[in-house]
Amino acid sequence: MAYLQLSGIEVRCSTAKGLMQKPTLLGPRxxxxxxxxxxxxxxxxxxxxxxxxPLPLPEAQALRRLIDGDGHSWAFDANGTAGLVSSKGxxxxxxxxxxxxxxxxxxxxxxxxxxxxxxxxxxxxxxxATTYLVxxxxxxAFSSGAWVHxxxxxNADMSWKDGEEWHPAADxxxxxxxGLGVGLLTPNALSIANRTAEMGTPSVLDVDDLVLxxxxxxxxxxxxWYAWGAAGHPFGPLxxxxxxxxxxxxxxxxxxxxxxxxxxxxxxxxARVQGQYLDFELWQQPEGT
Numbered sequence: 001m002a003y004l005q006l007s008g009i010e011v012r013c014s015t016a017k018g019l020m021q022k023p024t025l026l027g028p029r030x031x032x033x034x035x036x037x038x039x040x041x042x043x044x045x046x047x048x049x050x051x052x053x054p055l056p057l058p059e060a061q062a063l064r065r066l067i068d069g070d071g072h073s074w075a076f077d078a079n080g081t082a083g084l085v086s087s088k089g090x091x092x093x094x095x096x097x098x099x100x101x102x103x104x105x106x107x108x109x110x111x112x113x114x115x116x117x118x119x120x121x122x123x124x125x126x127x128x129a130t131t132y133l134v135x136x137x138x139x140x141a142f143s144s145g146a147w148v149h150x151x152x153x154x155n156a157d158m159s160w161k162d163g164e165e166w167h168p169a170a171d172x173x174x175x176x177x178x179g180l181g182v183g184l185l186t187p188n189a190l191s192i193a194n195r196t197a198e199m200g201t202p203s204v205l206d207v208d209d210l211v212l213x214x215x216x217x218x219x220x221x222x223x224x225w226y227a228w229g230a231a232g233h234p235f236g237p238l239x240x241x242x243x244x245x246x247x248x249x250x251x252x253x254x255x256x257x258x259x260x261x262x263x264x265x266x267x268x269x270x271a272r273v274q275g276q277y278l279d280f281e282l283w284q285q286p287e288g289t
Contacts, residue, residue: 004050004248006241006256006282008228009066009221017051017279019247026286045284048248052278054266058216060276065215067256067280069239072126072190074210076100076107076114083112084122087237095185096120108137108147108208109234114192116205121185121193126212128182128190131155133217136192136210137229141203142176149226153217154181163226174198178205182212209234243282254282 002010004019013019027041055063065071072086079101084092097117099105107113114122135151151160154169167175179193190212194205209229229235233242243254259279266273 002245004243004245005224005228006066006243006254007235008224008231008233008242008244010224011063011067011280012052012055013050013247014053014277017049019048019050021248022047022049043286045286046252047284048243048254048282050247050280052280054264054273054275054277056273056275059218060261060278062215062218062221064258064261064278065213066241067258067282069241069256070215071211071213071238072124073212073234073236073238074114075110075112075234075236076104076208076210077102077110077112079103079112083114084124086124086126088239090124090126092122092124094120094122098122105206108139108206108229109232110208114207114210116192116194116207118194118196118204121179121191123185123189123191125186125188126182126190126214127188128212128214129188130214131216132182132212132214134180134182134190134210134212135225135235136180137208138178138205140177140194140205142178142197147206147208149229150178150180151222151225152180155216160222160226162230163223209236211235211238240285243284248282253285255285257281257283 004011023044025041026043029039072088076083083100096119098120099115101112105113105115133153137147138150139147149162152169157168159166159169173179173195177195177197179195182190184191240253242251244251261276261278
């Protein structure tokens with residue numbers, strides 16, 4: 001088991017900067033005028049600080065954005081327009097017939113999901129103009145009604161099903177009927193659409209745990225992302241992560257913050273690599289939030 005994972009993604013920690021756990025008391029502990037110790041503490045939460053070993057610069061920058069919780073996620077656990085709002089507050093615009101929330105479908109996680117009728121779509125003005133990956137759990141005619149995990153990287157013209165390389169991203173609509181990406185219907189906006197595929201008129205498309213990461217994701221993360229969901233855990237809600245691993249007495253929901261980074265050049269497999277050390281903190285959310 002990994003020392004630390006955030007939403008299933010491994011975060012390597014250096015031996016010099018292993019996770020340091022610090023408690024925060026929710027409520028005061030004071031001494032009276034007579035010296036008696038008194039507690040108004042209702043609970044305690046923890047924060048963890050740590051640092052990575054030297055990482056190649058692209059991996060370090062991706063890890064920074066993962067820890068900071070960049071991106072959007074959708075659980076679709078509420079009915080109506082509220083169920084289409086992302087974890088960062090981006091509302092959805094619907095074309096055609098969709099169902100969302102409890103009672104709309106049998107969800108992969110939580111209490112609700114998203115269902116798109118043939119020809120339907122939902123678009124979110126995420127303002128995404130850079131490299132990105134988008135992932136979701138989906139099911140439809142292409143999967144014989146079984147849930148599968150789909151990740152799409154249009155910039156590399158790649159997609160992955162259940163952690164394994166699948167169709168070229170440009171062929172996804174034609175092969176499966178799934179339209180998933182930024183700029184599909186509106187520039188710089190994320191869309192999910194149910195379209196006609198080579199197999200003929202599409203059935204309904206079910207969607208759950210939709211996640212947009214607006215940065216280049218290391219390929220080693222993709223099977224980890226799938227394995228986390230396959231084990232029964234949704235990725236979201238960003239910017240929060242579920243922290244697990246032998247280095248934390250979790251699982252806990254945490255809010256991360258990437259800190260200072262130091263440039264370093266090191267040797268790896270006989271080659272010189274330019275990279276970074278990265279410091280970070282994780283702040284536990286109170287139980288029941």
